Amino acid sequence: MRFLVLGAGMMGSAVAYDLAKASPDNTVLLADINEDAARTTARAIGPNVQPHKLDVNDAAALDALLQGCSVVVSAVSYSVNERITRAAIAGGVHMCDLGGNNDVVDRQMAMDAAAKTRNVTVLPNCGLAPGLINILAAAGMSAFDAVDSIALRVGGLPRNPRPPLNYQIVFSAEGLLNEYIEPAEILENGELKTVPSMTGLEELSFPLPYGRLEAFYTSGGLSTLTRTLRSKVGRLDYKTIRYPGHCERFKLLLDIGFATSEPILNAGGSVRTSRELFTELLKRRLDGDGPDVVLARATLTGTKNGGKQTLVYECVDVYDEGTRMTAMMRTTAFPTSIAALLLADGRITRRGVFPPEECVPGDIMIAELRKRGIVISTQISHESLP
Secondary structure, eight states: OEEEEEOOSHHHHHHHHHHHHHOTTOEEEEEESSHHHHHHHHHHHOTTEEEEEOOTTOHHHHHHHHTTOSEEEEOSOGGGHHHHHHHHHHHTOEEEEOOOOHHHHHHHHTTHHHHHHTTOEEEOOOBBTTBHHHHHHHHHGGGOSEEEEEEEEEEEEESSOOTTTTOOOSSOHHHHHHHHHSOEEEEETTEEEEEOTTOSOEEEEETTTTEEEEEEEOSSSSTTHHHHSTTTEEEEEEEEEEOTTHHHHHHHHHHTTTTSOOEEEOTTSOEEEHHHHHHHHHHHHSOOOSOEEEEEEEEEEEEETTEEEEEEEEEEEEOBTTTTBOHHHHHHHHHHHHHHHHHHTTSOOOOEEOOGGGTSOHHHHHHHHHHTTOOEEEEEEEEEOO
């Protein structure tokens, strides 16, 4: 099978690695505007990865690389995913991406009829959250007669917390601020509701050495899941996991204006906003060089056969010394590459534009991740109703 991976950064490199390692017969075209980055990564992975220089805004060049491919995976900025989706549909090529923006996903979903006409499947939001955690939530629904609540908790953290924020950048500073500033969507009594991010602080714990942690509302983690499960579940919410004290300290910085659009005049007369300066400081002070961990938990409660039931999916994944892949790379890229493989080999047959929770089988995803050393445990407990 022939795959095209757009972007040779951390996530794109991990996607290309997994697709190449899945079978020596797979050919992976790894395209990036930085040809040296694509070439270096391709050389490190193996002979079935071919580097290419590509500006995804060059429609003719993108169309040429799409020819003969089974699936294209977008691991570049969400800002170009709409353009890539149109090109993939026109070329009759299935597509997966990492998502990142609900407005872009909505515009992709509007291409559903065109994708069906071309016998193409497009899966936005195939990463970790949204992505894997949404798939687990949807898969768990089948274990119940009725679901009362779904609580999704996910966090990418440094293995060794560093004061004062006990955090390191594991994805992007811009993305972190978006999650902390934009309002979060939840379902309450089956209906959509928005709540301020960095509220709803709760305590939770994971197996040692992580122990006691905290979680709070952030935006974007649910994405399409609020629509997928609307009126099917009483309560649905998503919170980000951090080490204790992080929320209070970071929210204080936001409350005093560190991330506003207020202009600041710098020496020399240049003008930047508070948010731009704050983003730069976060990049400098919270670099992601240390080993990381991803913690994820989906807790579903409801009824089954007349009794109360709780189902918990849990995952703890750490930096891989052998491949030098961060836990965030593994848990974001591998669900995406697995979805691409399921599209290429025909195990996903539904056509159109869908979020992954609607057509990626949860049991297959869990089994495939286990092969890659990412273990998702499952625990079910029962309680008789009075």
